[in-house]
Amino acid sequence: MKRLIFLMTFVSFGMFVYSQTIVGSAHDFSGRNWNTTGELCIVCHTPHHSDVTVSDAPLWNHEVSTATYTLYSSPTLDATMEQPGNSSKLCLSCHDGTVAIENFGGVTDGTRYLTGNSQIGPDLSGHHPVSFVYDAALSSADKGLFDPTSTSSGLGSTISDDMLINNKLECASCHDVHNGYGVDYLLVKDNQSSALCLTCHNK
Numbered sequence: 791m792k793r794l795i796f797l798m799t800f801v802s803f804g805m806f807v808y809s810q811t812i813v814g815s816a817h818d819f820s821g822r823n824w825n826t827t828g829e830l831c832i833v834c835h836t837p838h839h840s841d842v843t844v845s846d847a848p849l850w851n852h853e854v855s856t857a858t859y860t861l862y863s864s865p866t867l868d869a870t871m872e873q874p875g876n877s878s879k880l881c882l883s884c885h886d887g888t889v890a891i892e893n894f895g896g897v898t899d900g901t902r903y904l905t906g907n908s909q910i911g912p913d914l915s916g917h918h919p920v921s922f923v924y925d926a927a928l929s930s931a932d933k934g935l936f937d938p939t940s941t942s943s944g945l946g947s948t949i950s951d952d953m954l955i956n957n958k959l960e961c962a963s964c965h966d967v968h969n970g971y972g973v974d975y976l977l978v979k980d981n982q983s984s985a986l987c988l989t990c991h992n993k
């Protein structure tokens with residue numbers, strides 16, 4: 791009996807902490823009528839014949855966007871903005887609203903596009919900047935940012951290790967596409983009391 795209780799506690803604890811996955815999230819497309827494969831990963835990844843034209847893309851299977859983006863700008867911005875790079879470009883392959891969601895695995899004639907709040911871009915000027923280097927130099931130039939190389943992200947290691955990709959801030963700095971943290975909006979941490987923002991901004 792004791793062992794059973796132990797086991798049950800362990801199992802429920804495990805479910806609470808570890809069972810946050812893409813299943814049932816906004817990115818679970820296995821049951822969508824436009825995805826006749828019934829599979830989860832296939833809309834974004836394929837084990838074979840992936841698109842190698844986007845560098846660093848993990849076995850990518852979705853048509854990518856060719857859009858040119860209007861970038862965020864402001865007089866107080868210290869970072870140098872560039873066109874979205876590899877990681878964010880993968881998100882924008884659906885979220886900029888120019889490529890149909892069902893354009894994967896070689897399909898190019900889909901008709902369903904992301905619109906409304908889910909559409910981020912091609913005008914990125916009203917969105918948190920992405921695809922720029924966030925390093926110790928930027929934090930000392932800005933003065934209102936933590937040094938990402940030495941500040942804890944609260945996710946296990948430093949901001950650089952846990953939230954940046956090749957030292958850059960990307961969509962995936964704030965979001966986990968696979969819903970690994972099980973937080974609303976696929977965030978990497980709950981933004982209650984702006985906890986996500988205050989991870990990097992020293993305000």
Ligand code: HEC
Nearest residue numbers: 812817830831832833834835848877880881962966967968
């Ligand atoms: C909606 C698109 C999407 C779906 C669906 C998806 N992924 Fe991903 N995956 C991505 C993106 C984008 C990245 C690039 C990493 C990043 O920038 O967050 C990635 C990265 C990865 C990586 C390499 C980095 C890492 O996180 O370990 C693996 C492995 C992976 N995915 C496996 C899977 C598997 C397995 C499934 C299905 C159960 C899946 N993905 C479903 C978009 C998706």
Ligand code: HEC
Nearest residue numbers: 816833834852880881884891908961962965967974975976
């Ligand atoms: C294959 C297309 C595709 C790719 C690639 C993709 N998404 Fe999505 N995403 C969707 C769709 C479809 C939805 C659901 C939109 C809706 O219901 O209006 C969605 C929803 C979301 C949501 C809202 C979640 C919620 O719970 O409301 C976020 C946040 C998001 N995506 C972020 C990302 C990020 C970040 C990436 C890249 C790391 C990414 N997406 C890549 C198609 C995609």
Ligand code: HEC
Nearest residue numbers: 878881882885907908910918919920960961963964975981
């Ligand atoms: C600095 C953190 C941060 C970055 C970077 C970021 N997001 Fe978000 N995103 C959020 C937060 C927080 C929310 C929750 C809703 C809100 O507060 O507006 C959100 C919401 C969303 C939603 C749901 C939209 C809605 O209003 O329902 C989508 C889709 C999304 N993000 C996609 C993206 C994509 C694609 C990128 C990269 C181009 C990106 N995000 C970059 C923090 C971020």
Ligand code: HEC
Nearest residue numbers: 864866867868869924932935953963964986987989990991
């Ligand atoms: C992963 C780290 C990180 C997170 C999380 C983050 N930011 Fe940022 N944010 C930055 C960096 C770095 C810049 C670039 C600052 C610069 O170059 O002046 C920036 C830029 C901005 C700017 C534009 C500053 C300007 O001078 O124009 C605003 C406003 C902002 N962030 C607000 C937020 C809010 C609100 C949140 C939470 C939803 C958030 N940030 C989450 C790192 C982050």
